[in-house]
Amino acid sequence: MKEYNKLILECSRPGRTAYRLPESDVPEFPLPDGLLREREPELPEVSEVDVIRHYTNLSRKNYAVDIGMYPLGSCTMKYNPRINEEAARMSGFSNIHPLQPAETVQGALELMAGTEKMLCELTGMSAFTLQPAAGAQGEITGLMMIRAYHRHRGDEKRRRIIIPDSAHGTNPASASMAGMEVVEVKSDEEGGMDLDALQEVLNDEVAGLMLTNPNTLGLFDKNIVKIADMVHKTGGLLYYDGANANAILGITRPGDMGFDIVHLNLHKTFSTPHGGGGPGSGAVVHNGKGYVLEENRPLSIGKVKSWYGNFGVVVRAYCYILSMGAEGLKAASRIAVLNANYMKEMLKDYYKLPYDRTCMHEFVLGGLKNNPYGITAKQIAKRLMDYGLHPPTTYFPLIVHEALMVEPTETESVESMEEYVQALIRIAQEAVADPDVVKTAPHTTVVKQLDEVQAARNPVVKW
Amino acid sequence: MFPYLPATPEDETKILEKLGLHSAEDVFEDIPPSIRLQKDPNLERPKSELEVERILKDLCSRNLDAERAVIFLGAGSYDHYIPSTVRYVTGRSEFSTSYTPYQPEVSQGTLQAIFEYQSMICAITGMDVSNASLYDGASAAAEAARMATNRTRRRQILVSETVHPETRKVLSTFLGCHGIACEVLPVKSGVTDMEMLEEKVSRETAGVILQNPNFFGFFEDIGSAEKIIHNKKGLLILSVDPISLGLFKTPGEWGADIAIGEGQSLGNPMSFGGPYLGFLACTKSLMRKMPGRIVGQTRDTEGKRGFVSTLQTREQHIRREKATSNICSNESLNALAASVYLATMGKEGLKEVARQCYDKAHYAASILTASGKYRLLYDHPFFMEFPVVGAPSDERIHEALLREGILGGYAFQKDYPQLGHGILYCVTEKRTKQEIHNLQRILEGME
Numbered sequence: 043m044k045e046y047n048k049l050i051l052e053c054s055r056p057g058r059t060a061y062r063l064p065e066s067d068v069p070e071f072p073l074p075d076g077l078l079r080e081r082e083p084e085l086p087e088v089s090e091v092d093v094i095r096h097y098t099n100l101s102r103k104n105y106a107v108d109i110g111m112y113p114l115g116s117c118t119m120k121y122n123p124r125i126n127e128e129a130a131r132m133s134g135f136s137n138i139h140p141l142q143p144a145e146t147v148q149g150a151l152e153l154m155a156g157t158e159k160m161l162c163e164l165t166g167m168s169a170f171t172l173q174p175a176a177g178a179q180g181e182i183t184g185l186m187m188i189r190a191y192h193r194h195r196g197d198e199k200r201r202r203i204i205i206p207d208s209a210h211g212t213n214p215a216s217a218s219m220a221g222m223e224v225v226e227v228k229s230d231e232e233g234g235m236d237l238d239a240l241q242e243v244l245n246d247e248v249a250g251l252m253l254t255n256p257n258t259l260g261l262f263d264k265n266i267v268k269i270a271d272m273v274h275k276t277g278g279l280l281y282y283d284g285a286n287a288n289a290i291l292g293i294t295r296p297g298d299m300g301f302d303i304v305h306l307n308l309h310k311t312f313s314t315p316h317g318g319g320g321p322g323s324g325a326v327v328h329n330g331k332g333y334v335l336e337e338n339r340p341l342s343i344g345k346v347k348s349w350y351g352n353f354g355v356v357v358r359a360y361c362y363i364l365s366m367g368a369e370g371l372k373a374a375s376r377i378a379v380l381n382a383n384y385m386k387e388m389l390k391d392y393y394k395l396p397y398d399r400t401c402m403h404e405f406v407l408g409g410l411k412n413n414p415y416g417i418t419a420k421q422i423a424k425r426l427m428d429y430g431l432h433p434p435t436t437y438f439p440l441i442v443h444e445a446l447m448v449e450p451t452e453t454e455s456v457e458s459m460e461e462y463v464q465a466l467i468r469i470a471q472e473a474v475a476d477p478d479v480v481k482t483a484p485h486t487t488v489v490k491q492l493d494e495v496q497a498a499r500n501p502v503v504k505w
Numbered sequence: 506m507f508p509y510l511p512a513t514p515e516d517e518t519k520i521l522e523k524l525g526l527h528s529a530e531d532v533f534e535d536i537p538p539s540i541r542l543q544k545d546p547n548l549e550r551p552k553s554e555l556e557v558e559r560i561l562k563d564l565c566s567r568n569l570d571a572e573r574a575v576i577f578l579g580a581g582s583y584d585h586y587i588p589s590t591v592r593y594v595t596g597r598s599e600f601s602t603s604y605t606p607y608q609p610e611v612s613q614g615t616l617q618a619i620f621e622y623q624s625m626i627c628a629i630t631g632m633d634v635s636n637a638s639l640y641d642g643a644s645a646a647a648e649a650a651r652m653a654t655n656r657t658r659r660r661q662i663l664v665s666e667t668v669h670p671e672t673r674k675v676l677s678t679f680l681g682c683h684g685i686a687c688e689v690l691p692v693k694s695g696v697t698d699m700e701m702l703e704e705k706v707s708r709e710t711a712g713v714i715l716q717n718p719n720f721f722g723f724f725e726d727i728g729s730a731e732k733i734i735h736n737k738k739g740l741l742i743l744s745v746d747p748i749s750l751g752l753f754k755t756p757g758e759w760g761a762d763i764a765i766g767e768g769q770s771l772g773n774p775m776s777f778g779g780p781y782l783g784f785l786a787c788t789k790s791l792m793r794k795m796p797g798r799i800v801g802q803t804r805d806t807e808g809k810r811g812f813v814s815t816l817q818t819r820e821q822h823i824r825r826e827k828a829t830s831n832i833c834s835n836e837s838l839n840a841l842a843a844s845v846y847l848a849t850m851g852k853e854g855l856k857e858v859a860r861q862c863y864d865k866a867h868y869a870a871s872i873l874t875a876s877g878k879y880r881l882l883y884d885h886p887f888f889m890e891f892p893v894v895g896a897p898s899d900e901r902i903h904e905a906l907l908r909e910g911i912l913g914g915y916a917f918q919k920d921y922p923q924l925g926h927g928i929l930y931c932v933t934e935k936r937t938k939q940e941i942h943n944l945q946r947i948l949e950g951m952e
Contacts, residue, residue: 047809049617050848054851058851059851060588060849061849061854063854063857063861066864067937068864068938070860071863071867073863074886076728077754077886079750079755081755082852083629083631083750083751084852085629085847085851085855086848087852090590093590096848097594098597100613100617101594103612103617104611104613104615105603105612106598106600107603108598114604117605122598123508125554125557127601131592132565133570134564134566135564135776136570136775137776138569138776139584139775139777139912140582140779141581146907147568147777148568150564152567163546163548175780176832176833176835178832179640179644179831179832186678186682189682210822211823211828212821212831212833214825214826215825215828215830215831218826221684224826263535266537266540267539294540294541298540298542315601316601316603316604316834317601317838318600318603318605318618318837319615319834321780321834321836321839322834323780343682344674344677345674345675345678347640347643347644348641349671349779350779351778352779353777353779354776354779357561363548364551365557366507366509367548367551368546369545369550370551374509374510377517380520380521380529381520383524383532384523384524400532402535432611452510452512453511455516456511456512456519456520490610490805490807491610492804493805494815496804497801497802497815498801501792503620503635503792504627504628
């Protein structure tokens with residue numbers, strides 16, 4: 043097939059058009075002086091055929107969940123059910139205005155209330171907001187609530203937030219944006235939080251602890267109840283980063299573990315599509331100890347997003363919970379965990395497994411076991427593309443050298459996991475027998491290795 | 506069996522055998538028994554697709570949507586025409602079911618689409634650089650304010666009262682937690698009080714946020730504001746309606762340092778307030794202070810053009826607590842909708858949409874005020890929204906309109922109590938002369 047390599051602007055020919063509006067049925071009114079744009083925008087002039095061919099051609103340069111397994115660790119790239127998409131596009135949801143009178147949007151409000159109730163039930167919490175647009179915005183919302191909680195009690199000095207060294211980059215970034223000071227705590231040999239290290243940093247300046255459980259190594263912290271107790275005893279609160287909630291729905295609840303505030307990524311755990319990087323939704327729930335994010339409540343931290351959040355994403359999550367029920371969500375968690383362990387077992391003879399224990403929904407490899415030519419995680423990732431597969435997350439978490447973080451999710455079959463494992467095993471063999479083919483990968487993609495250094499040195503960021 | 510779970514009982518057995526376990530319960534051995542759920546969460550039984558569809562359709566039927574009602578409501582979310590190309594492209598699952606383009610070789614579709622989005626945002630705003638999108642217009646304002654404080658090392662932001670109330674609320678939430686002082690410039694006769702601006706801008710001011718056209722639909726005196734702000738070496742942050750840029754002066758032409766705005770109008774449905782996208786574009790000198798993802802053009806080892814995420818050392822996954830922002834997931838699919846919208850409408854289309862909005866809104870304003878029963882709250886040049894006052898109360902007008910299937914404008918008293926009652930009407934290119942006359946007939950007939 044012919045290779046496509048054009049910008050939409052390069053398809054432009056003066057006089058072409060891809061739209062037609064009804065002719066205006068009102069008279070023209072004079073335009074105000076001095077307020078008109080002087081230079082025409084450099085937008086394409088193309089036909090509708092050009093638009094459709096251009097974007098269809100671009101779409102073919104993407105890997106996606108609908109094409110095959112996409113085991114990007116920590117991202118929960120599960121299948122996105124079609125009925126959810128159909129529902130979100132129904133006119134009764136997509137064509138309603140956020141400022142319509144309440145009596146004209148009862149269905150939308152009922153859907154939001156229903157989602158709230160179900161998320162509370164699944165997390166063991168009592169109240170929440172659907173406003174945050176993504177996980178990171180959920181984080182900063184929760185952290186602001188923690189700050190407000192202490193401040194309201196007159197405890198101004200609690201500005202420190204404890205974060206393990208295995209945390210996502212958004213955790214410390216959110217903390218610093220919330221005006222808090224980050225205290226990093228090392229993980230112990232088993233990948234959990236080091237209790238002695240935690241005890242050392244706990245004091246009356248600690249606002250709280252931010253934790254992902256299972257953590258980013260895919261391991262459940264056995265000491266969670268103890269950790270919660272230690273933090274609460276010194277007056278801090280616990281924040282649950284729901285990035286990895288896909289392992290635990292119906293099995294255990296953040297509320298029962300002792301967390302005070304939780305965010306859930308609806309675009310991960312609740313099957314809404316990732317959209318090439320968004321939109322997401324980072325619903326925040328809490329146990330009533332902190333603050334309610336609602337207008338006209340005197341103790342509220344205020345609004346974090348316009349209107350009600352990413353409603354269209356909430357519609358999809360609502361459909362998902364209805365389809366799965368408690369039984370389905372529990373099965374999804376169980377299979378997600380079984381799948382990850384299955385892949386881990388098949389790979390551990392070929393790849394280093396720094397934490398060799400039962401994992402939850404994902405696991406982290408530390409590069410090749412037998413690696414005489416120094417093949418890197420990046421090279422393995424690129425070589426996987428030649429097998430038609432999307433690589434795992436690489437170089438994260440930071441505490442594992444040459445990390446490859448694999449999260450198959452529950453929507454992958456045994457066959458697709460076996461195919462993926464076979465590719466990884468073949469790459470392990472190539473790394474010894476034919477290292478150059480791995481080092482120079484990818485060979486079959488639409489572009490070869492791209493020069494990222496040049497891109498950053500002389501940024502070309504528009505046409 | 507569940508349709509989204511391919512594992513059969515035999516598959517589960519096979520996996521357990523491989524793991525040397527007897528029961529699936531064993532994989533959860535790390536979870537202490539004291540916190541294991543003893544019974545299933547209390548949810549309704551799983552539903553079939555047909556049942557889910559019925560439930561959702563029933564919920565929909567209890568919403569009055571813009572296909573069934575005629576809508577004159579704007580105030581930050583707009584009922585514009587969305588070309589069929591947009592729905593087709595955003596529905597292609599190669600775009601919708603991929604994620605952040607961490608692996609550029611298998612994400613060229615998304616990366617090039619973002620590069621083109623950035624290019625088109627720069628084209629309409631007249632700025633040098635755009636990022637790949639933010640959550641919404643309000644969060645774009647908060648991020649722009651942070652950029653301004655980072656660049657100037659000053660700690661005060663001024664925001665006009667004519668900036669959208671939702672934006673100001675979000676701004677105050679975030680600036681408050683960053684410890685940045687946020688002062689409001691009062692509205693005077695429907696526009697920003699320029700005397701107050703002159704008085705308040707100082708060497709402490711990092712940036713001033715203005716909206717043009719403002720919340721009431723009026724054009725602000727950006728020319729004067731720009732001189733006042735730059736005279737004190739502060740940054741001009743201009744929030745704009747992207748549709749208006751088809752006709753009206755761009756932030757670049759006004760001399761803005763940062764252009765921001767709500768991008769919903771560009772091909773995204775109203776969707777009860779989200780998901781939308783915030784756009785943020787700036788001058789070249791501010792590029793490295795930008796939040797979020799930026800895509801750049803480069804070459805592969807064979808010299809072929811390709812696209813990568815670039816300037817990533819600003820971002821949270823590299824810089825952690827020192828990042829320019831905590832944003833990770835953005836609004837990529839909404840930005841794709843905006844790109845396809847702009848590609849479809851093109852240079853002429855954007856101009857024509859802006860012109861039709863302008864003419865229809867002015868036509869509506871002229872006939873609504875013709876008899877003297879209602880009048881425009883102020884007389885300023887406006888784009889497609891205008892505030893109208895008259896004797897009947899906002900509630901009675903709203904009820905009378907709703908009875909005839911019209912969603913009336915926004916009663917602004919809630920956000921601007923000092924202005925008394927009155928309604929902000931919005932007339933987009935989708936409204937017809939007939940609909941406008943219906944609106945006028947009902948309003949005119951009220952006691």
